[in-house]
Amino acid sequence: MRIVVQEQEFDLGAEANAFAAGDNGNGAIVTFTGVVRDLASGNLDVMEIEHYPGMTERALTKIAEDAQVRWSLGDVLVIHRYGRLAPGDRIMMVATAAPHRKDAFEAAEYLMDYLKSRAPFWKKEITSGGADWVAAKDEDEDALARW
Amino acid sequence: MDVLYFAWVRERIGLPKERIETEAATVSDLVAELSAREDRYAAAFADLSALRVALDQELSDFDASLSGVREVAFFPPMTGG
DSSP: EEEEEEOOOOOOOHHHHHHTOOOOOEEEEEEEEEEOOOTOOOOOEEEEEOTTTTHHHHHHHHHHHHHHHHHHOOOEEEEOOOOOOOOOEEEEEEEEEEESSSHHHHHHHHHHHHHHHOEEEEEEEEETTTEEEEEOOOOHHHHGGGG | OOOEEEEHHHHHHHHHEEEOOOOOOOOOHHHHHHHHHOOOHHHHHGGGGGEEEEEETTTEEETOOOOOOEEEEEEOOOOOO
8 A cells, every 4th residue: 555645746657657566466457546626617727736644644644544454455555645735636546456347446435535525634725816725525525425 | 832824714803813722622612712812703703504623633523622632723624626
């Protein structure tokens, strides 16, 4: 298991290639990448991501450990950035490796659902018109109920 | 204890972190104490349903005891991913 919280960019290809390398027991590797999107307005300049150093790493580790208990996983990777990002920049990625794809897919979805509302990150959208904190969505909280 | 604020809570109160000497027994007591102190705290804590609290870096709730707690953090619902 590897949990990384960093300001700098990450290399998606290199991370995916290195992930679970050398463990041939995993027949399935799922990766998910989150990207800063510019919504309909088309005027997003910067996405600023704040986090709670210390708690962030603890929360992500707990979420990944819980996933490892629920599913048969060979390995888990979570990378999440903070700081100032531009539209198109990668915010985060998760990867799961498992003997079987169902475990890998479900665990990746579980990680994403929990990471959205249980990991202490806050997004602020900065446009030419001003700056607004992104509000948490009810459906993100509701998504946890299925687990 | 150390009290930390994040996102708009930090902006509304005007600082990211402060050290507070308090006899507050619970998180709610601490919120009441801070709110009585200055308007900017009262404004930040006006709607507790819009806030979350962590005690020593674990999510908790407003009824929780502060006994033995070293670090309290207040913030809006998280928006990771």
